[in-house]
Amino acid sequence: MIDYSQLYEGLRHIPALRGWLAELPAQVAAGLSEHRWGDLPDWRAALSGLPEITCDSTEFVDSVVIGQAGDATPEQLELLERQLRRLHPWRKGPWEVFGLHIDTEWRSDWKWERVLPHLEPLENRLVLDVGCGNGYHCWRQYGAGARRVIGIDPSAKFVAQFYALKKYIGEELPVDLLPLGIEAVPPNLRAFDTTFSMGVLYHRRSPMDHLRELRDTLRPGGQLVLETLVVDGDLGHCLVPEGRYAKMRNVWFLPTCATLESWLRKTGFANPRTVDVAPTSQGEQRRTDWMRFESLADFLDPASPDRTVEGHPAPKRAILVANAP
Template identity: 80%
Template sequence: MIDYRRLYAALQHIPALRGWLATLPDQIAAGLSPHRWGDLPDWRAALEALPAVTPSSVELASAVSAGSAGDLSAEQRASLESALRALHPWRKGPWQLFDLHIDTEWRSDWKWDRIAPHLEPLENRLVLDVGCGNGYHCWRLLGAGARQVIGIDPSAKYVAQFYAMKKYLGEDRRADLLPLGIEALPPNLRAFDTTLSMGVLYHRRSPMDHLRELRETLRPGGQLILETLVIDGELGDCLVPEGRYAKMRNVWFLPSCATLESWLRKCGFANPRTVDLDTTSLEEQRRTDWMRYESLADFLDPQDQTKTAEGHPAPKRAVLVANAL
């Protein structure tokens, strides 16, 4: 079910990425090792249990969906839902398979609607999505015309979720998710036309290193889409939470937009600008039947939802765009 042979064949025809083939298969094998992920056999079993059904239609432009209710029997639908629920929690989406709606924790389609107007035309572009989770935006990028989309995320469960979807969205489509972090990419690739980093920067101990890594993925002039947590403030302002932030341990730097634009210039990007600023709502991130753990409502001060449980400013997310020098 998780098969990278088509990707390997495609990379043979991309000169800037061809050399990566010398190490990539071993990196993928390490990323999907059962010694690292004890539940991996269960996730593979869930993929194998997915019913073999060919959807009557696939939609990637306005949503991510495949098929209709009439495409599968009641028994097949029950098998489909059972297999997908074995991959809980589902954080990014939503997804529609036949008449099964996967209502994910995040309304990632809302985030897509915020970034899509600012994407340079994707036709014939090679796109990288860093820290892509289960790859929802990879499919939206493909639906918007990208030639090839590569997502990277070190979580093997997200990889399993992605390939569960790929079974029905099209195994021959040029979108893949690799079980890797950005540090696994060859240095100074300068290969991608567009790189996305959404919801990653604040998890990095060194934001400057992450921005430099992102620049190294892009060809000169290539576009960066950066989405991250920010605070209100002026140039130079940055929150460094001493303990947790919204109950997350691994939140390091929350800059103001002006500060982040300055960091981008310092790290080799031209014309950085903030194109969207949005306070995360309880409608956009919430607990659902497909993600039954704590979510945003549990991370905020119950008496004052403008603050996190620790008293910091509540999550506010900015989208910035820039071009690599």
């Protein structure tokens, strides 16, 4: 279904990542195991059923556009849409694929517009994107000049979505998505110039451990880009939902920005700072034809949309940056 041989060959030429190669193929095999993912044969069938379409152009700087509307015949376009819809739900995007608009749950391009002004230049950088979903931001990072981007996400369906599109983008490009969590990254790797963790921290039972894991992926001086849910309040305050938060079971810690900056300092990061805070709007996260499950509107109290259905503050997301020691 997915061929990582070009990635493995590329890593042989990056001294800081060469040591990971000894265990990486076994990790990938475990991450794409049918024992773990019972629907994996269906996702493989969706990939193998994709039509052969020649892509003559791509765009990653201002959006993600793969090919043009005239590149595919109507029959090819119909088959393409049918196969991609077998990988529902599509969470991150949007994507334009031969004129087919994949209207994802998240307007991930809006988040990227908030992140981009605060990045150290990505030209020629080695980038890790932790919990990257289907890899939308990986392509935007590549479009911003990164020399190689490695995304990691333990969901095999997101990995299938990524490689369904990379089939047309170009399998030789140095952007890949591994079916792994951050626990699979070797400790003290200290290899990446920039590490992104966006929408992950609040899902971790131990946020300090996650921050330390992120720190250890970075070379000295490398930049961390952290995006997560926060709440209003002073230094030291943190919401720990006893039950669910916005109908999510696995939300553990929602700190204030001041608290999160303190956590970053405590785990060794230099110059942590909050660069953006924005409430999540129903325009940025919503149900679409490509994501037909519940979304933000269903997670908020209809009588008080500034609260979740459980009575917690409605989602607000912050972007913080810091540097590894």
